[in-house]
Amino acid sequence: MSIAQLEMPAQSAIVSRGLWRDAARRLRRNRAGMVGLVLIALFVFVAIAAPLIAPYGPNVGRIQDKFLPPSPEHLLGTDLQGRDLLSRILFGARSSLYVGLLSVSIGFGVGVTYGALAGFIGGWIDFWAMRFVDIVLAMPGLLLTIAIVVWLGPGLDRIAFAIAVGNMPIFARIVRSSILALKESDFVLAARSMGASSPRILLAHVLPNALTPVIVQATLTLATAIIDAAGLQFLGFGDQDPGIPEWGAMLTDTFRYIQAGATFTALFPGMAIVISVLGFNLLGDGLRESLDPRLKR
Amino acid sequence: MSGPDGGAAGGGPGEAGNGVPIVEIEDLKTYFPIRTGILRRLAGYVRAVDGVSFEIRRGEVFGLVGESGCGKTTLGRTLLRLQRPTGGVARLEGRNVLEFRGRDLRKMRRRMQIIFQDPVGSLNPRMPVSDIIGEGLLAQADVENRWGERKVRDKRVGDYLEEVGLRRDYARRYPHEFSGGQRQRIGIARALALDPEFIFADEPVSALDVSIQSQILNLLLDLRDRHDLTYLFVAHNLSVIQYISDRVGVMYLGKLVELSPVAELYANPRHPYTIALLSAVPDPDPRVRKKRIVLTGDVPSPAAPPPGCRFHTRCWLREQLGDPEECATIDPPFREIGGGHRVACHFAERIREEVSTAAVIGVEEPPGVPGGADPISQAS
Ligand SMILES: Nc1ncnc2c1ncn2[C@@H]1O[C@H](COP(=O)(O)OP(=O)(O)OP(=O)(O)O)[C@@H](O)[C@H]1O
Ligand code: SF4
Ligand SMILES: [Mg+2]
Numbered sequence: 001m002s003i004a005q006l007e008m009p010a011q012s013a014i015v016s017r018g019l020w021r022d023a024a025r026r027l028r029r030n031r032a033g034m035v036g037l038v039l040i041a042l043f044v045f046v047a048i049a050a051p052l053i054a055p056y057g058p059n060v061g062r063i064q065d066k067f068l069p070p071s072p073e074h075l076l077g078t079d080l081q082g083r084d085l086l087s088r089i090l091f092g093a094r095s096s097l098y099v100g101l102l103s104v105s106i107g108f109g110v111g112v113t114y115g116a117l118a119g120f121i122g123g124w125i126d127f128w129a130m131r132f133v134d135i136v137l138a139m140p141g142l143l144l145t146i147a148i149v150v151w152l153g154p155g156l157d158r159i160a161f162a163i164a165v166g167n168m169p170i171f172a173r174i175v176r177s178s179i180l181a182l183k184e185s186d187f188v189l190a191a192r193s194m195g196a197s198s199p200r201i202l203l204a205h206v207l208p209n210a211l212t213p214v215i216v217q218a219t220l221t222l223a224t225a226i227i228d229a230a231g232l233q234f235l236g237f238g239d240q241d242p243g244i245p246e247w248g249a250m251l252t253d254t255f256r257y258i259q260a261g262a263t264f265t266a267l268f269p270g271m272a273i274v275i276s277v278l279g280f281n282l283l284g285d286g287l288r289e290s291l292d293p294r295l296k297r
Numbered sequence: 298m299s300g301p302d303g304g305a306a307g308g309g310p311g312e313a314g315n316g317v318p319i320v321e322i323e324d325l326k327t328y329f330p331i332r333t334g335i336l337r338r339l340a341g342y343v344r345a346v347d348g349v350s351f352e353i354r355r356g357e358v359f360g361l362v363g364e365s366g367c368g369k370t371t372l373g374r375t376l377l378r379l380q381r382p383t384g385g386v387a388r389l390e391g392r393n394v395l396e397f398r399g400r401d402l403r404k405m406r407r408r409m410q411i412i413f414q415d416p417v418g419s420l421n422p423r424m425p426v427s428d429i430i431g432e433g434l435l436a437q438a439d440v441e442n443r444w445g446e447r448k449v450r451d452k453r454v455g456d457y458l459e460e461v462g463l464r465r466d467y468a469r470r471y472p473h474e475f476s477g478g479q480r481q482r483i484g485i486a487r488a489l490a491l492d493p494e495f496i497f498a499d500e501p502v503s504a505l506d507v508s509i510q511s512q513i514l515n516l517l518l519d520l521r522d523r524h525d526l527t528y529l530f531v532a533h534n535l536s537v538i539q540y541i542s543d544r545v546g547v548m549y550l551g552k553l554v555e556l557s558p559v560a561e562l563y564a565n566p567r568h569p570y571t572i573a574l575l576s577a578v579p580d581p582d583p584r585v586r587k588k589r590i591v592l593t594g595d596v597p598s599p600a601a602p603p604p605g606c607r608f609h610t611r612c613w614l615r616e617q618l619g620d621p622e623e624c625a626t627i628d629p630p631f632r633e634i635g636g637g638h639r640v641a642c643h644f645a646e647r648i649r650e651e652v653s654t655a656a657v658i659g660v661e662e663p664p665g666v667p668g669g670a671d672p673i674s675q676a677s
Contacts, residue, residue, distance in 0.1 A: 022471070127337065186419035187429075189379055190484075193411050194433030194491060195403040204432075208423045 012134045026290035033286015039279030047093040054087035058245045067262035076268045080253055085265060088245040089272050096276060099160045099229040100222045106164035108218050109261070116210065118172070119179030120202055130176065133169040141166045145228060146235070150184025154237040156244075162232075163225050174217055178210040213289045218283035223277040230273050247273050318352035319495060319527050320376065325349045325377045325385035327368075331600060334617055343600045344373040347551035348385070350631065351639075353495070358521065358528045360542030360559065362535065362574065364596055368551045369531045373497040376529070377409050378402060389495065407437045410488035414500035416480035418622070420472035427468035430454045433491045457486040461516060480508040482516070497529045500535060512563060514541055535578045539563055547571045550607045551599055553631060557638040567634060567645040569614040604628075606643070615646060 027033050046053070055075075065082030068074055076085040118129035136144070148162035182188055183206065193199050232238065233248025250269035257265045319638040322518040328342035345368040353359045361369050376387050383393050389408060395627050410433075413419035420429055431450045438445035444453070455465035461482040472480055481501060488496055498517065501672075510594050518541065520526060538545055538559075545562050547555040547570065555568040566572045576590040594611045597603050603610050605625040615624045623629075623643050631641040642648075 022473075184630055186413045186415055187421040189374075190411065190413070190419060190487065191377055191408070191421075191432055191436075193406055194487075195406040195436040197403070197430060197436070200436070204424075205421055209421070 012229065019189035023290045027286055028289055030286040032282045036279045036282025039275055040283055043093055043279060044097065044278045046090050047097040050090045050094060054084075056084040056087040058088050058091040059083060059243050060087075067231045067257070067260050067265065068219055069262070070264065077262065077264050079250070079265050080256065085268055088250060089247070089269055092245040092247045092250065092269065092272065093276070095233075095244055095275070096226050096229065097185075099156055099163070100225045100280075102157070102160035102283070103163040103167065103225045103229070104218050104222050106161060108171055108214065108220065109165030110164070111168035112175050112214055114168065115172030115175035116179055116202075116207065119176035119183070119210075120206065122180075122183075126176070130173070133172050136165075136169045137173070142228060142231065146232070146237075149232055149237045154240055156229075156239045156246075159229050159232050159237060160225075163228050165218055166228075167221050167225070170221070171214055171217065174214050175210050178213055179206055182206045182209050216284050216288045216291065219280050219287055225285070226273065226277055226280070317355045318353040319384075319390060319471075320353040320529070321388040322352065322376065323350050323386040323388075325372065325375060325387055326383040327371050327380055328383040334450040341600050342383075342553050343598075344602060345599060346375060347599075347602065349548075349551075349553050351546055351553060351556055353527055353529060354544075355494075355527055356521070356525065357543040358518075358530050358541050360538040360545040361529060361531045361548060362533070362538050362545065363548030365533075366596065367548045368599070369548055370499055372548070373411070373499055373529055373531065377411055378406070379411070384485065403436070406609055407433070407491045408493050409495045409497070410491060410493040412481075412484055412488050412496060412498040412501045414503050416477045416504055417472075417485050420480055422472055425469055425471055426458070427451060427454050429472070429483065430457060430468075430487045430490050433487065437491060446506075453490060454486075457490045457620065458483075460489060460520070461486045477505050478513065481505060481513055485513075485520070489524065492524070494525070495527045495529070497531075499531045500533065501530075503533060507552065510537070517541070534558075535574065547574070550597065550602050552607060552641065553639075554608065555639065555640045557640075558636070561636060561638055565638075567614050567638065567648050568608075568642050569648070570608050572648070573613065608642075614642070614648070618644060618647065 027037075061078060061081050061083030063082050065078050066080050068078040068082070070077045074084050074086065076089065079085055079088065093177040114129065115133075117128040145162045145166045148165055149158055152162065188201055188205050191205050196204075230246070230248030230251070233246040234251050236249075236252065238246045238249045247269045251266055254266040258261060319563040325346055326344070327346040328344050330342055331340045332338065333340045333361075347368075349368075349372060349383060351359075361372070363369055371380060375382045376394070378397065386393050387395050389405075394405060394409070403439070424432075427450075431454050434442075434444035434450045434453060436675070438450075443449045451468065454468050458465055458467055459539075463479065463482050463486070467475075467479075467483075472483070475483065485501075501517070502513050505513060514537065517528065517530075521528060528541075530538070530541055532541075542559045545557060545559050546553050547568065549570050555566065556573045557563065557567075562571065563575065565574055570592075573590040573592050576588060590613055592611050597610055603625075605623065605627055606612070606615075606629050609615055612624065615621065621643070627643070629641045629643045631639055633639050634645055
């Protein structure tokens with residue numbers, strides 16, 4: 001940290017290439033953030049390349065091969081139905097990533113728009129818009145999500161939507177509070193005093209600054225979305241097509257696995273969840289530190 | 298009006314303008330509603346500015362002092378149409394700026410600019426300096442000035458960076474790469490680039506290191522002369538006010554209590570509040586031992602200012618005069634007492650005789666080296 005600072009004294013001749021590049025440079029120096037980035041890169045790579053790198057199809061297996069311990073043929077062993085666990089985990093990355101991205105996109109899109117409008121319009125509209133957010137936030141998160149999934153029926157898309165609903169108010173609230181603070185900031189006042197129009201102020205001054213905290217939040221939310229999705233899949237709300245492996249669903253028979261002495265069949269999908277979640281959490285924290293130039297002084 | 302280098306250089310520094318008012322404020326009021334409860338019921342008003350009248354002359358630096366929360370910022374921002382006024386009139390060259398709307402308002406804004414206290418918060422951290430300074434040019438672009446064209450704009454940004462003592466190529470950098478003093482210069486360049494006539498400088502040096510303060514003050518004075526500017530200048534530090542101002546207004550709880558040419562005010566203050574403020578400033582001559590008047594009691598809430606004279610709950614003069622009734626019942630008018638000196642106190646004429654005896658009551662010798670030149674923030 002102090003090195004980064006020493007290399008950029010106020011009067012130095014180094015010309016910065018912009019705030020985002022500076023942020024990227026700081027992120028590169030943030031060890032935890034970089035570990036997170038590597039984990040996520042791995043996760044995304046696996047999700048995309050699963051058909052190429054998986055030794056078996058996700059659903060290939062003979063019942064007599066069930067619960068084989070790890071071996072050269074099955075690096076992570078096999079599950080209840082004799083399917084190769086490694087292959088299923090690799091394919092499972094796809095549903096995890098899918099649910100995570102979809103739910104965060106919906107939650108981010110709706111929540112940020114909602115919160116930004118409330119904050120920028122202000123007054124009564126803002127007041128009641130936020131009371132509604134309070135109500136949603138007052139409900140226990142996972143319970144709300146489960147209720148929605150129960151109501152909509154099972155399926156990956158529905159899980160994603162339900163999780164998004166739970167996250168919308170969080171995004172809305174963060175954006176709105178940063179917008180309120182930014183609206184009163186001196187640089188916005190300066191823009192107004194120079195005659196900048198309201199849309200210009202919103203788009204050029206308020207939003208770009210309001211987005212940093214939500215970008216961090218989005219990264220962290222991806223982590224919880226993956227966990228929540230796994231939980232819902234565990235409870236049987238996942239995709240009804242049994243052909244698509246889901247990490248959460250792979251844990252469902254834990255009890256039987258343990259009874260059968262094949263603890264690894266629960267352990268490995270669990271580890272996959274932990275690693276991907278950890279990746280997003282580490283990156284989120286790293287982003288939080290590197291996106292704010294004011295923290296680095 | 299004034300070109301980038303107004304060669305003619307009107308009144309020299311220290312000369313209190315040419316006496317022609319550029320800004321005239323009459324009975325200006327700005328109230329903030331206080332809302333309570335879940336239904337946000339209106340529970341009253343914070344009377345941040347509560348009936349202020351004075352004028353600022355072309356070319357002068359009008360200094361404004363007063364305790365924290367007395368309404369200095371609100372006054373300036375209301376004048377600049379950054380805060381909704383509650384009532385009154387504020388004229389810029391004869392036209393009431395409080396009546397401008399829409400496009401007219403946006404065009405008018407060019408003529409009045411603001412400089413902030415906080416060198417960090419006043420610059421958008423996600424914009425390069427070229428865009429920060431160019432923002433106003435973009436907003437005020439028309440066919441005549443051609444500020445809408447990137448090239449024209451960038452040239453002007455560079456010119457004004459040099460004008461405030463920075464390098465042209467700093468335009469490409471971002472605010473976080475600069476020191477506090479440099480950022481303040483950027484803020485000044487931004488205000489200047491629109492070629493305004495009037496600038497509200499809200500504590501522009503309060504956040505800076507002492508060593509840099511005088512650089513910025515001198516820059517502001519230079520720019521005043523080169524660009525025919527007029528300043529409304531807020532500061533907590535009375536030495537700063539004395540140095541930079543031509544005339545000074547003293548504010549207390551939303552009102553002006555005294556207004557005078559600077560030399561007269563420091564030599565011959567007539568409001569008990571002003572006297573208390575000045576008594577805390579150390580005399581440059583260490584052999585002079587000043588009596589320090591310590592104001593007792595809290596500043597009353599601007600939501601419920603005391604009746605009569607607003608200062609009466611803390612006034613040492615009133616105490617000495619044996620609690621005259623009018624202090625608590627009649628709001629003293631802001632009246633001229635000669636030489637352009639105005640004061641809002643029923644007993645301003647009694648100050649001369651009373652101030653010498655002030656040492657006796659509620660007043661103490663400052664211990665050794667007097668405690669700094671910032672009595673206002675100490676009082677709060
Ligand atoms: N937006 C606002 N909403 C409600 N009250 C406000 C608002 N802005 C200022 N006030 C109140 O108005 C009064 C005057 O505030 P103002 O900022 O003008 O004082 P000031 O003289 O500039 O103080 P300081 O020296 O601390 O800058 C204070 O009581 C303050 O709490
Ligand atoms: S009018 Fe009375 S209370 Fe007010 S300043 Fe004068 S002496 Fe003090
Ligand atoms: Mg202020």
